[in-house]
Structure formats: C-alpha cells, structure tokens
Amino acid sequence: xxxxxxxxxxxxxxxxxxxxxxxxxxxxxxxxxxxxxxxxxxxxxxxxxxxxxxxxxxxxxxxxxxxxxxxxxxxxxxxxxxxxxxxxxxxxxxxxxxxxxxxxxxxxxxxxxxxxxxxxxxxxxxxxxxxxxxxxxxxxxxxxxxxxxxxxxxxxxxxxxxxxxxxxxxxxxxxxxxxxxxxxxxxxxxxxxxxxxxxxxxxxxxxxxxxxxxxxxxxxxxxxxxxxxxxxxxxxxxxxxxxxxxxxxxxxxxxxxxxxxxxxxxxxxxxxxxxxxxxxxxxxxxxxxxxxxxxxxxxxxxxxxxxxxxxxxxxxxxxxxxxxxxxxxxxxxxxxxxxxxxxxxxxxxxxxxxxxxxxxxxxxxxxxxxxxxxxxxxxxxxxxxxxxxxxxxxxxxxxxxxxxxxxxxxxxxxxxxxxxxxxxxxxxxxxxxxxxxxxxxxxxx
Numbered sequence: 001x002x003x004x005x006x007x008x009x010x011x012x013x014x015x016x017x018x019x020x021x022x023x024x025x026x027x028x029x030x031x032x033x034x035x036x037x038x039x040x041x042x043x044x045x046x047x048x049x050x051x052x053x054x055x056x057x058x059x060x061x062x063x064x065x066x067x068x069x070x071x072x073x074x075x076x077x078x079x080x081x082x083x084x085x086x087x088x089x090x091x092x093x094x095x096x097x098x099x100x101x102x103x104x105x106x107x108x109x110x111x112x113x114x115x116x117x118x119x120x121x122x123x124x125x126x127x128x129x130x131x132x133x134x135x136x137x138x139x140x141x142x143x144x145x146x147x148x149x150x151x152x153x154x155x156x157x158x159x160x161x162x163x164x165x166x167x168x169x170x171x172x173x174x175x176x177x178x179x180x181x182x183x184x185x186x187x188x189x190x191x192x193x194x195x196x197x198x199x200x201x202x203x204x205x206x207x208x209x210x211x212x213x214x215x216x217x218x219x220x221x222x223x224x225x226x227x228x229x230x231x232x233x234x235x236x237x238x239x240x241x242x243x244x245x246x247x248x249x250x251x252x253x254x255x256x257x258x259x260x261x262x263x264x265x266x267x268x269x270x271x272x273x274x275x276x277x278x279x280x281x282x283x284x285x286x287x288x289x290x291x292x293x294x295x296x297x298x299x300x301x302x303x304x305x306x307x308x309x310x311x312x313x314x315x316x317x318x319x320x321x322x323x324x325x326x327x328x329x330x331x332x333x334x335x336x337x338x339x340x341x342x343x344x345x346x347x348x349x350x351x352x353x354x355x356x357x358x359x360x361x362x363x364x365x366x367x368x369x370x371x372x373x374x375x376x377x378x379x380x381x382x383x384x385x386x387x388x389x390x391x392x393x394x395x396x397x398x399x400x401x402x403x404x405x406x407x408x409x410x411x412x413x414x415x416x417x418x419x420x421x422x423x424x425x426x427x428x429x430x431x432x433x434x435x436x437x438x439x440x441x442x443x444x445x
Contacts (some may be wrong), residue, residue: 010135017124022058025116026051029305032112039105052095053088054113060085061117061146065139077360082149089150093157103158117143197252198214256408258433263334264292267326270306277314284321285314293326295334296432297379301405302336308402309338309425334431344417 018025030050033039042050096106121143125136137327211217211225271287278285306324314323320341329335402425406413412428 007132007134007138010131010390011138014121014124014131014135014139017063018062018120019059021120022055022062025058028119029054029109029113029116032116033109036112038109039108041105042098042109043100045099047164049095053092056088057085057092057146057150057401058117060088061143063140066148076344079080081147085146086149086153089153090157093152093154094161096154097158097161101158103155103162104258106154106158107151110154114143114147117147119298138324179402194417209290236349257298257300258296258431260291260294260296263295263299263302263326263336263429264289267306267324270303270310271324273308274307277311278321281314281317283314283317283319286321286323288323289326293328293334295429297410297429301409302429304336305402305405305409305411307425308399309427312399313340313342313343328431329428332431333428336427336429337424339422341422344419344421344423377417382422415433 030047033042033050060081064085067081093106118140121136121139122438125131186341209229212222212229216226268287271285275285310322310324317340322338322340325336325337325339403413405411407425410430412426414423414426414428416426
C-alpha cells in the first residue's frame with residue numbers, strides 16, 4: 001500500500017470512529033457551554049435548538065477526513081465539503097442571532113466545540129498507538145480549517161444581521177423624528193388658522209358692538225346687528241369649546257369607557273338631533289342601517305365622532321343633503337359612513353388632516369388592490385391639488401377631534417372625495433375590545 005493510501009485508510013477509520021462518537025462529542029460540548037459563566041443565553045434553548053446546524057458541521061468534518069488529502073494537498077472534494085460546512089456555520093450564526101445570543105457567546109461556544117473535538121482526537125490517538133505519525137497533524141489541520149470556516153461564517157452572518165438591525169433602527173428613528181416634526185408643523189398650522197378664525201370672529205363681534213353703541217341707529221338695523229352679534233358670540237363659544245376638547249384629547253385626559261350598546265340606536269338619536277339643522281338649510285338627512293346593531297365600545301365618543309362629521313357635512317352642503325349609514329363590515333368590525341352632496345374638500349383649515357386621511361385611504365386601497373380588489377383602489381386617487389373648495393373656519397378643529405377620538409377607540413378613519421363633488425367619511429370600529437388579564441372587559445384606556 002502506498003504511503004498516501006495508508007494515511008487515507010487511517011483517516012477513514014478515524015472518520016468512522018468520529019461518526020459513532022458524534023452524539024458524545026455534542027453532549028460534551030453542551031455541558032462545557034452550560035458550565036461557561038460567560039454564555040448565559042444557551043440556557044433558554046432546548047437541546048435541539050442548541051445543537052442547531054452543528055451536527056451537520058461535524059458530519060462534514062467526518063466526510064472530509066474520509067476523503068483525505070491527496071499528494072499532501074487539499075483535494076477538490078474536501079474543499080466542497082468545507083464550503084458546505086461554512087454554509088451551515090452561516091445558518092448557525094443566523095439562528096443564534098435570532099435567539100438573542102451575544103457575539104461573544106457565539107464565538108465562545110465554537111471554541112468549546114473545537115476543544116471537545118481535540119480531546120476526542122487525543123483520546124483516539126492515545127487508544128491507537130499504531131496510527132502513523134502523519135495522521136494526527138492531518139486530522140488536526142482539517143479540524144482547524146473546518147472550525148475556522150464555520151466560526152468565521154457564523155460571526156460574519158451575526159455581525160451582518162446586527163448591522164442591518166442597527167441600520168433599521170436608525171431608519172425608524174429618522175422616520176419617527178420626521179413624523180414628529182411634521183406633526184408639530186401641522187399642529188402649529190392648525191393653531192395658527194384657529195387663532196386667525198377666532199380673530200376674525202372677534203373682529204365681527206367688536207364691529208357689531210361698536211355699531212350697536214350708536215344711539216342714532218335705526219331700530220331695524222339694531223335688531224339685525226343684535227342677531228349678527230349673537231351669532232358671532234355663539235361661533236366664538238363653539239370654537240373655544242372645540243379647542244378645549246382638542247386640548248383634552250391631546251393631553252390624554254380623555255379615557256375610553258367600554259360597554260355594550262346599540263350602535264344603531266345611538267346613530268339614529270344623533271341624526272334626529274341634527275334634523276332641525278337639515279330642515280333649516282333645506283337639506284335631506286337620511287339614516288340608513290339595520291334597526292339594531294349590538295356592539296362593544298364607547299357610545300359617547302362614537303356619538304361625538306358622528307356629531308362632528310354630521311354637523312360639518314350639514315354646514316357646508318348647499319344642495320342635496322347628507323346620508324348616514326351603519327352596518328357590520330365583517331365578523332370583527334362595524335362601520336359608520338357619513339356622505340354628503342357638497343362641493344368636496346379644499347386647502348382650508350382642515351386640509352393637512354384631510355390630505356393625511358386621503359393618503360392613508362389611498363394606501364389602504366392600494367393594499368386591497370394588490371390583494372385583488374383593484375376597483376376599490378381606483379375610487380380614491382385624488383391628489384391634494386385637485387381638492388375643490390369647501391371648508392370654512394373651524395372645520396379643521398372638528399376634524400382633529402374626530403381623528404383623536406378614532407385613535408382613542410382604535411377606529412379606522414377613511415376619506416373619499418371624487419372630483420365631481422361630495423365627500424364620504426367612513427369610520428370602522430372594532431365590534432369588541434380585548435378583555436384585561438383577569439378576563440374582565442376593559443373599562444378604560
């Protein structure tokens with residue numbers, strides 16, 4: 001037998017021995033890792049999770065030994081096996097990263113695996129003194145190559161994932177800062193417009209009061225100015241009340257009170273309360289939906305959402321009227337719709353909020369389109385610059401209140417405003433809310 005063939009036969013025998021001892025080596029590795037105080041995360045893993053891809057790496061080592069070096073070199077078959085072992089090492093690094101290992105722990109467990117295999121080789125050579133001297137260095141060299149390749153790929157994969165995660169956190173932080181800046185800008189714009197509206201109403205009140213102070217004013221003019229003054233004061237009171245409501249919502253002083261109630265009954269009552277305004281403006285007001293709709297939620301806040309949207313619709317619709325609809329949307333949600341025949345929306349006081357709502361609605365429709373509902377998506381696409389004029393002073397505050405109430409109730413708010421006119425607000429409420437840790441219905445949020 002040629003010398004190289006003789007060495008390869010001994011390496012093949014060593015390979016068979018290591019295959020038979022694989023589980024023993026893995027157990028020794030697991031015990032050594034568990035005893036290492038610097039590796040604490042491993043304690044949370046099951047036996048199968050801990051071993052992960054390492055048995056495949058050890059099998060690759062045994063197969064590489066069985067192939068043996070050719071002419072003292074490193075043959076192509078062994079190179080392919082080592083490449084396979086590096087792939088398993090990369091997968092192991094991914095698994096350890098997903099299991100929240102620290103990089104130091106990952107490197108430490110590879111070190112323990114190396115020592116466990118070295119001891120196994122030492123025990124084998126001590127029990128087989130007839131093994132030629134060249135076999136042990138060849139086996140140890142192959143072990144070093146395999147462990148080095150596996151460790152390098154594991155650590156590289158772990159490090160790459162860590163960098164990707166950090167970059168993702170940085171992007172999330174940048175988006176959060178940008179969103180916060182935009183929110184502050186929109187809030188400042190809303191407040192600026194609100195102060196402007198209040199100033200305009202105050203000027204009207206002041207001018208009316210000055211005119212009324214004129215003792216020579218005819219009685220008919222005095223009566224007319226008194227009516228204007230009272231309407232101006234009423235407008236001021238209404239806007240201040242809305243600003244106070246918005247301030248309470250933004251400060252987190254409003255809580256969600258969840259109880260079972262009949263949404264159809266609440267919606268009908270709100271519509272009946274708004275009917276005098278509809279009659280006064282010569283508009284129709286239709287209420288459509290099942291006679292009963294039992295849901296879980298905050299009836300008072302749901303009524304406030306409907307009141308704000310319905311009052312805005314009635315105020316700014318000149319012809320036609322408003323339709324309010326309610327119904328189940330699916331097994332877990334119910335919806336409320338307020339549709340008017342007005343001219344649509346504008347860049348007025350509530351335009352920033354309206355643009356946000358349109359963009360969010362368009363995004364939802366695009367998601368539906370990707371899922372196969374293309375027609376639903378086509379109903380929305382209306383860029384802000386095509387919004388027709390409609391808004392008047394104070395509408396932005398009411399929309400802000402609606403948006404905050406929807407957030408408080410985990411409700412979705414969608415907007416449709418086609419170019420031909422009319423506006424549709426759709427509010428999607430949960431039909432129920434999750435119970436607390438003790439199984440009781442949630443009382444507040």
